[in-house]
Amino acid sequence: MRYERTDLIIGTVTEGLNALVDGRHGDPFSILGRHHYGELTVVRALLPGAVSVEVVERDSGRILATLDNIHAGGLFAGVVGSTTPYLFRIQWPDAVQETEDPYCFAPLLGDLDLHLIAQGTHYDLGRTLGAIPMEVDGISGVRFAVWAPNARRVSVVGDFNAWDGRRHPMRQRPQAGVWELFLPRLTAGERYKFEIIDAHGNVLAQKADPVARASEAAPSTASVVASSRPFAWTDDAWMQRHDARAGEGAMSVYEVHLGSWLRIAEEGNRSLDWVELSQRLVPYVKSLGFTHIEMLPIMEHPFGGSWGYQPLGLFAPTGRYGTPEDFAYFIDRCHASGIGVILDWVPAHFPTDVWGLARFDGSALYEHEDPREGFHKDWNTLIYNLGRNEVKGFLIASALEWLEHFHIDALRVDAVASMLYRDYSRNEGEWIPNQYGGRENWEAVEFFKHLNSIIHDRCPHAFTVAEESTAWPGVTKAPEDGGLGFDFKWNMGWMHDTLHYMSDDPVYRKYHHGMLTFGMIYAYSERFMLPISHDEVVHGKGSLFGKMPGDHWQKLANLRAYFGFMWAHPGKKLLFMGCEIAQESEWNHDGSVVWDLLDRPDHAGMQRLIGDLNRLYSAEPALQFGDLDPAGFEWAVSDDAESSVLGMLRKSRDGSSMVLAVSNLTPLPRHGYRVGVPMEGRWQEVLNTDADVYGGSNLGNVEAWTSADQSHGRPYSVTLTLPPLSTIYLKWSAA
Template identity: 60%
Template sequence: MNQGQEFSSGNALGLSAADANALARAEHTDPFSILGPHRDGDGLVIRAYLPTALAAELVDGESGEVLGPMEQVQIPGLFCGRLAREQRYRLRVRWASGVQETEDPYGFGLLLGDVDLYLFGEGNHRDLGHCLGSQPMTIDGVSGVRFAVWAPNARRVSIVGHFNNWDGRRHPMRLRHASGVWELFIPRLGPGEVYKYELLGHDGVLPLKADPMARATETPPETGSVVAAPLAHEWRDDDWMAQREGHQAYQKPMSIYELHAGSWRHEGGNEGRSLDWHELAEQLIPYVQELGFTHIELLPIMEHPFGGSWGYQPLSQFAPSARYGKPEDFAAFIDACHQAGIGVILDWVPAHFPTDAHGLARFDGTALYEYAHPFEGFHQDWDTYIYNLGRSEVHGFMLASALYWLRYFHVDGLRVDAVASMLYRDYSRQHGEWIPNRFGGRENLEAIDFLRHLNDVVHAEVPGALVIAEESTAWPGVSRPTQEGGLGFSYKWNMGWMHDTLKYAAEDPVHRRYHHDKLTFGLIYAFSEHFVLPISHDEVVHGKRSLIDKMPGDRWQKFANLRAYLSFMWTHPGKKLLFMGCEFGQWREWNHDHELDWYLLQYGEHVGVQSLVGDLNRLYRDYPALHELDGDATGFQWLIGDDAANSVYAWLRWDLQGNPLLVVANFTPMPREQYRIGVPEGGTWRELFNSDAERYAGSNMGNGGSVLAEALESHGQAQSLSLTLPPLAITVFAPNR
């Protein structure tokens, strides 16, 4: 022992009976008040609670020299000793499994700064993913992991894992009372460590909880959180990010391929495993490029315990699912998409969360993340809890989640799930099953405030990023700026258009004359919002049948109807979204456990649909009239909207330069010869696209590539075309300038 260093031990160094008993029962509410170093005159009293340890001693924190043994006093596992002066020290502990040497977790001061805690309590901490949760770091020259978790109503919170044999007595945390946040720095832990929290509620010990702020997780069905290092990916998408705001402007084309990462394709067919992010990058990106989509949209990839929820019941709002790789692998996938000119949109779920015991449900023994009353806090349809977004900490938690994906993973947009369920307190509830807001109304004022705040913050802090609402009601101004009284979303899914047009498409053509308005009605409100036209996963599951199987008629007519429907969608105002498998006419409903039926591409009709989608995307991107004025009524003009007897429609699309495109639809299997349609100028009109072309496995009826306008007035135009309208088909024409 160095001169001047003294060590002593004895029962006098122990605790009061109350403290010792509380420690033994794992009920002590302030472990830092009794454990770690405490001044004793000029020296230190050191206490460490190490249940099941065989022996412990103190060693010099600089030299590693043994200072002396610690004596076990009062209760098994409580080791005490004294140093004659303040100095750095370490604990050397002998376990049955071996010897461990570590700095004392209770030898470190306050960890989280007052500003962090203030912003968290205010609900406005913009980088919560790097504040709470598990953060590898170095403190006072010691590497380890800082843990922090919000649990204001818990009596005790401990970190448990393999590193302490999942023993909640070993690492109880310090409560920062004003914020309700518990914190602890555990030396010599690092990335990859699996952990959970053990909480003592007022009614006893709760089931072990995963970290709400975990940035990585175990692979389901395992439920542990994993300490994650800072994201170690070298981004190479500078060009994309610099131009993104322009790429995603309203006047630009946006055609979205929606997919479920786990079932797009499997390694080795249906019996094989899902592709990981690197394999998806290698196979998906060329496919999306070939088909001409501008974006992909991923069903939620935030970690979720039940694969059958498709990701819509996530529990880790900051962790990409371990099913497909590490966070760095996900970042590499997005980077590869950007380098290929493809944007990435994530489905994101701020409305509700599952009831799994290891998750957010009654996290500290109380309704913390959810509303307490089931009329406010429980979704009967989905068996989930509803986020209490009126609580500032929960508001800030979800806001930080959105920013985390957009900032750190360079995600280009978020599609916000189930917005309608957030806006209305009586959503899917009977009379007497919901609680009015403070004014007696049905609107969820807290959720509305959150959505407006979310959109304002995203637009300010992540310029060019999109926030898209899946909203199925007539709520006004969903995509109107908040300063104009709107919700501030970039786009709204046009669910009304989807329902009406699918209902029309499913009608036998002989009956379509009686449903003619199903295709025209959407144009009454098409410019009231910035719309995305969605044919999503929800339309091809749960007995709704696949898109092609919704179509009437024999096999040929089904394919013709599908081609016509997709062509109508691509020539209608609004951005486009199509779920995987629809692009080649998959017959069966989507099943998340199986890959798409790729074998169908050995048949000409399916290849024809796939070729049609690719050509529609190229037409859509190449001709500004199909995308520049999507949200402006001046970009659309009806020519024929009232020919219900023939189920024929015709309209013009205009670009900003005044260039027109003519779109003509015949939704019957009967060809129409010499059908006259007025056009705004004379000369030759080229037939740019025909969904009945032989290339698409159609009958190849058309207009020989071009038609000369005649000086015959029709439909309010001085010039007109005499056209052949192919059966169950859409044709597109442009003036030959």
């Protein structure tokens, strides 16, 4: 075949040439890079703004050719008399740059990767899509890859190409709808986004990378190339622990919004960074005896006022507190201190910001097209399309990123109820029934079953917690038995009932006694965690202190009694930051916990009580076994509504250890109060929320001995002094 030299140098018809230089060509590799036509070798480069371009032999530095500027839009081309590896020497108006040609590299993503991505079963997306530093053919650089199946053209843009979408159009891998490009000589720390032209030819707002592993701190919105160098973990022994999922031991969780736990007023009221949190938050949590820290979402999110619950970077720790390496260091320090880390994770919805996931490639890619399925009116957010395999795979890969690569111990899944019901917070006509005409979202059900099965298979150290506020059956039942597969569920009903009871004036509590006992009717229907969370101290709800009736002393006494009741009640414990010092004001995410309250002995006493409750809980098997097994719990007193007294008997697995907890929820001290017990012996008071060290009146019992008098249907009894507004704990011994 005879080739016209000029035509070969240009390499395309005028229409294709214009599309390329305008940044609208969907197959840049067909024109750019090195191409062989018989014995003729042509190299083309698109470098808008360049003055001149030389092709240089990589090994020797010998100039192979000076490319002609064949189009004013920055297309350079020329014949090169060599097939050896080469690089470009580019003369810019103010600098000279040497770099390899991105369009001389072969496709990098393998067929198996593409198959798994399309199937929605590639669970290591954080190391496949996104920006991955690597070496190709001996050249270091960054491979970019993004899922955008309905795009006409995708380019990677950043500081390295002046954010010019014409410079680096990507190669399409149509079998998976993925676009990829290797950019030589880039390193970790580079800022980047994707510029996409949709199927209709519209240039979209530049998009952040959905699988970015690092991001700029808000309000900036660029993704950042994260390092691929493994973190030097020191928690191997910790990661071999598999006891948390079983749930038999103590689990006491300190829930924290990192940005407002402690601010440095002298430095512009800034938040602590990851290293500072490891130095201050971790020892604090350890000193109070909590077993876990639960962080409100730290995935990158644009609006701080969402507290992280409207995330866009599901693979990236927020840049607000430092680098991903700093985040890993924080987790490592938690584990070194014997503290597990629970991370709030949000697969229920995402914000509508144009640079995020919304209509990512010009189509409803991650969300539903129909707003009756794809839009949350309550939160002004979009809903993931769980009927699409790639979206399910994206979310599961995000979960595994935190558990496997960042050694997170558990995920608390937010807003599960909103995912399970198609009519969640919707009026008639605003939702689409399922295929059977019902309100259940079966795609979400299958997603949760799949998610939890994979987590339990791949991450034996990890467990999952559902924030689910309805009576959906089997939330913590195994998927093979028809359940959703979570390990624990927040007991929202217990929280609402008990806080409502405690907010009543004690004179009226006898009429609502069932609010404290009702939770035990269903306490073992799921594996429950008792949550006093951030949701109870925001949006005008006031503080826990503010919910309590009475004067200042009574408010604190009520709250101490309530915490005593909570720690004695079956179920794992969770407490939001600031509650442990009885913060008087509502939580403000732009402020800080009011630590000055610790200058007051009564508030410092509340903090001491929480620490002592945690230590007693961890030390006593009797307070742990009944959390999940009904054999470990009995009501000692459940029917004394008139006196507003409740008694709980907690037992260890073998029955050798018993703890009796009695709550008097009126301001009247009760002397000579008889409680039936199953065994004779000595009952030693081991904790009293009315003790003076906690700010109480110091009324109580040193010890009590059983008598043969029957009471409450039991053969023995103890006679107690019940302090006002208190909970007391007594431990049994045979002698």
